[in-house]
Amino acid sequence: MTSPPRRPRAVSSVPTVGDVAARAGVSRATVSYTFTQPDRVSPDLRRRVLAAADELGYVGNDAARRLRAGHSLALGLLVSSAANPVYAEIAAGAEAEAAAHGRFILLANSDESAERERAYLSFFESQHVSGVIAAPVGDVPAELLGLRSRGTPFVLVGVAPGPHSYPAISGDNERGGHLAAAHLLAQGRRRLLFAGGPHPHVDLRLAGVRRAVAESGQPASLEVVRVGVQTARVGEEVSRTLLERPERDFPDGIVAGNDLLALGLLHGLIVAGVRVPEDLSLVGYDDIEFADFAIVPLTSVRHPSAALGAGAVRLLLGIEDEQDMQGRFEPELVVRATSLPIAGPQPVSSPPIG
Amino acid sequence: MTSPPRRPRAVSSVPTVGDVAARAGVSRATVSYTFTQPDRVSPDLRRRVLAAADELGYVGNDAARRLRAGHSLALGLLVSSAANPVYAEIAAGAEAEAAAHGRFILLANSDESAERERAYLSFFESQHVSGVIAAPVGDVPAELLGLRSRGTPFVLVGVAPGPHSYPAISGDNERGGHLAAAHLLAQGRRRLLFAGGPHPHVDLRLAGVRRAVAESGQPASLEVVRVGVQTARVGEEVSRTLLERPERDFPDGIVAGNDLLALGLLHGLIVAGVRVPEDLSLVGYDDIEFADFAIVPLTSVRHPSAALGAGAVRLLLGIEDEQDMQGRFEPELVVRATSLPIAGPQPVSSPPIG
DNA sequence: GAATCGCCGTGAATCGATTCACGAGCGTGT
DNA sequence: ACACGCTCGTGAATCGATTCACGGCGATTC
CATH class of the missing domain: 3.40.50.2300 (Response regulator)
Structure with missing residues (x-):
């Protein structure tokens, strides 16, 4: 039983860990562990918690997770032109691979505008994405480097892993x-x-x-x-x-x-x-x-554009490194x-x- | 002066409102108001705060904003097929319009899979987007209705505003x-x-x-x-x-x-x-x-696909209502x-x- | 039977921005 | 000169999930 909300929600209130915990008869911490470290809770309780979550339609709140844990489930993908089917294919490959690991893609289209590119990178940062995939126009924008220096890694797609020494994935x-x-x-x-x-x-x-x-x-x-x-x-x-x-x-x-x-x-x-x-x-x-x-x-x-997109995701998630993918595309x-x-x-x- | 962080950040710590406030010699509340309700602070202070924010490269933290304010700057756009250039055009139009209002588009591609559609809608919800634009396959997924009942509005694109009575925007x-x-x-x-x-x-x-x-x-x-x-x-x-x-x-x-x-x-x-x-x-x-x-x-x-996308954003943001757009496309x-x-x-x- | 260990669940602190409620400071009307 | 009202800044509570540190309890061992 929660205290009456000061401002009633639009329609019905969104269930929180607290609600799930109450329904399952456990503490909020246990609910959280059930999702983040399933092995830490006993199978019996795990089932009970999951059932309660399911019944309430619990979806979680990525904002809260991010605020506390520091990273989100999303990866940023910045393309320079959505009109080019190649980028659509890269995006599709990345999306599928991300989905396979429970991650999501935030797709941003700069339309070849450096200004929008900056705005989107800044947005990605405010979203604390766990990594950025960039298929950029020309040079590597300075903002990408800034982002990395603050802890968000990136991968370039479609640019040769040349002397620049940035992580990149590319066909030959x-x-x-x-x-x-x-x-x-x-x-x-x-x-x-x-x-x-x-x-x-x-x-x-x-x-x-x-x-x-x-x-x-x-x-x-x-x-x-x-x-x-x-x-x-x-x-x-x-x-x-x-x-x-x-x-x-x-x-x-x-x-x-x-x-x-x-x-x-x-x-x-x-x-x-x-x-x-x-x-x-x-x-x-x-x-x-x-x-x-x-x-x-x-x-x-x-x-193999879709494979490139998927590869970029695997690189970001640390599933494979650049060496592993040498000459695969x-x-x-x-x-x-x-x-x-x-x-x-x-x-x-x-x-x-x- | 913040207490020493228990776990040092990856590289350099991300500036927060607190840092900006310290640098500008004001309180955290003032910094926040500077961004959310600029009229509430005097022009003089506003300048000082903005300057401090700029010098520190302050980007904000959308997670924290959302957690407290309940909504984010992002709008969700769910398309059924990224391979169809029409959806790319709709997305481009929506993106441009959103950018004009300081909003961003989270683009998700379901690739005609009902399962991925569900997953993405759930993701949108966990992101607390302020609205969802859907250009879905067939019927309106039940999840969309659930989302709305929990306070997130949606707009259908490319589907006639027929007897279903869902907000929709569409060419004829x-x-x-x-x-x-x-x-x-x-x-x-x-x-x-x-x-x-x-x-x-x-x-x-x-x-x-x-x-x-x-x-x-x-x-x-x-x-x-x-x-x-x-x-x-x-x-x-x-x-x-x-x-x-x-x-x-x-x-x-x-x-x-x-x-x-x-x-x-x-x-x-x-x-x-x-x-x-x-x-x-x-x-x-x-x-x-x-x-x-x-x-x-x-x-x-x-x-006019791009115009449709833009219109959907205007509808979600409450800039125009369905009446205003009658017969424009x-x-x-x-x-x-x-x-x-x-x-x-x-x-x-x-x-x-x- | 007692001591110890490990499993598993819990209370409470915490992340950063927002916003309410308050009040300091100052100008103004009578 | 006094009270009143207005502008504008501040302290503190708050959002929801995560995670640390702790402890209860059953099992194992000597």
């Missing part, structure tokens, strides 16, 4: 870029163009492309077009500037920094009458779901129509109608 | 369905097919389609194909079953429950040699970004190539095979 972007360019060179393409970046991991893809060109032993050229953000809209703009060129300066193979950019490019080129893949081969990056449904299905390099080339070797006139596939 | 799906079907009928299509649902708002789209057919005064037929989830993969499957039909049972106009489904259908049909829009007109729903980049750019019905038909009127005297009833 350099290798993926190499795959893409080697594929084009093997088809006989010689005037390559890379569109994308600057962006830490996109630049790694570019590095891979460069290496493929250098290793090919062929007299191949490589041109680099930088863009601001890598969206479909920007891709279309790039295609327009390309179309203004004289024919001899036109590339015959393009590697795009990501699929959105590639789709925009593809659309712009096709509309202008460029034949893909006859006139030009195109390889995207990320292998988003829509790559398959493009005007011409898009060849792309795939990373290998990129894979998914060949579709935008880069099929030219096989004479393209036949319209015959209808499978019976 | 019935009208959107009507737009789509009327468009097809105006082109002379007479054998219509609707693929999608069952799903509350998809069924409203279907109702609109039905009304358009009824109102047309034409001898048009309408067939309905139900699917489980509305993904591109399922769309392809539907296309396969369609292709097994005899020619005379083949539809000449399709309205899809959403764009993912439409893209899958489109892909399956095109690969099989069906000419779109000559043999068959197709209209999707949602107007996702990729509609424009499809094999044949997809005609679609657009709702009108659907719009975006005509692209999958439904262009057939140029020239092409017989509408040509067989689906070239």
Whole structure:
């Protein structure tokens, strides 16, 4: 029996440990131990407490837990762009893995704005999340470092574990870029163009492309077009500037920094009458779901994004360390129509109608 | 001067109201009022407190605030599928609006799993969010009602404010369905097919389609194909079953429950040699970004998804009520190539095979 | 049978921000 | 000059779960 609340609750009061304890006929401490250290209470009592909690619909109060225990069940996930399906996939992977460990993901979308990025990191801190996963735009924001210095660890996703020495988990972007360019060179393409970046991991893809060109032993050229953000809209703009060129300066193979950019490019080129893949081969990056449904299905390099998200969670929770995951996330080339070797006139596939 | 902490913090201790108060030479209460009721403290002191807070990097502790004040700055957003760009758009709109009011969005993705839906709602409750926005699968989960009965309001998004009498915000799906079907009928299509649902708002789209057919005064037929989830993969499957039909049972106009489904259908049909829009007109729903980049750019019905998300936040925060928003979110038909009127005297009833 | 140990449950202090109730200080009307 | 009212700052209680330190009690051992 609790003293009458000064301000009556909106509808019915939320059950607390006290209520559960009263119903189970034990002390509040016992109820708490039942949830946090089940082994500390006898099986008999444990059952009684759990039953009481269940009957009352006890949900706990993470605020109180955090205030006292200092950490919450939530992990923060900061992505730079919710519009990019890759981040959605990373988020999905992270969420599933977190759920498997009774944790939750706080998803924040900075939309490439440094200011919102700061605001969200500050929010994460005020929430005392037990860790932050960041798939950030460019550099590591200073706030992340501040957060870590105050005790909240973080993991970068999609950024190579380079000289920066921050904990990071990433597919091998350099290798993926190499795959893409080697594929084009093997088809006989010689005037390559890379569109994308600057962006830490996109630049790694570019590095891979460069290496493929250098290793090919062929007299191949490589041109680099930088863009601001890598969206479909920007891709279309790039295609327009390309179309203004004289024919001899036109590339015959393009590697795009990501699929959105590639789709925009593809659309712009096709509309202008460029034949893909006859006139030009195109390889995207990320292998988003829509790559398959493009005007011409898009060849792309795939990373196991969901696995990356899950890996980041495992890293934060200390289930695995960076060593354990070395080389587990290998990129894979998914060949579709935008880069099929030219096989004479393209036949319209015959209808499978019976 | 605080007593020495029993367990020293991980790295450096997080500043609290006490620290700020000491630095500013005021009491803890004054610091708190400075943030929660700025008018209550004199401008002079306010400046001093804010300066002290800034110097210390004070971030506050939402756990403590919540514990005492009973509510947090966060709003919960539960979506059923992060893979659907529509929900990403809703989330983006909600996030921006929330940020404008100093609030934050906790984004949870149930991936159409009722169990995870429950888990997340429970998590929201343990977080004492000040409200929940739900874009759920089918019925309103009982947990949502329980949540409300314990004082946390919710708003449904994308579900019509029908007889259920739950607060909801939604585009006019019935009208959107009507737009789509009327468009097809105006082109002379007479054998219509609707693929999608069952799903509350998809069924409203279907109702609109039905009304358009009824109102047309034409001898048009309408067939309905139900699917489980509305993904591109399922769309392809539907296309396969369609292709097994005899020619005379083949539809000449399709309205899809959403764009993912439409893209899958489109892909399956095109690969099989069906000419779109000559043999068959197709209209999707949602107007996702990729509609424009499809094999044949997809005609679609657009709702202002971001505005819906923003509206839901305004509703929860009590900035506007449902009345204020009546009829503000009108659907719009975006005509692209999958439904262009057939140029020239092409017989509408040509067989689906070239 | 007594001493000891370990199991298991409990009372009470605690985390940090909020907010109530109080009062110091000061200006003003008559 | 006195009382009154207003502004603005403060001490202290409070939210709910966690966890420390303690103790009751049954079992084991000599």
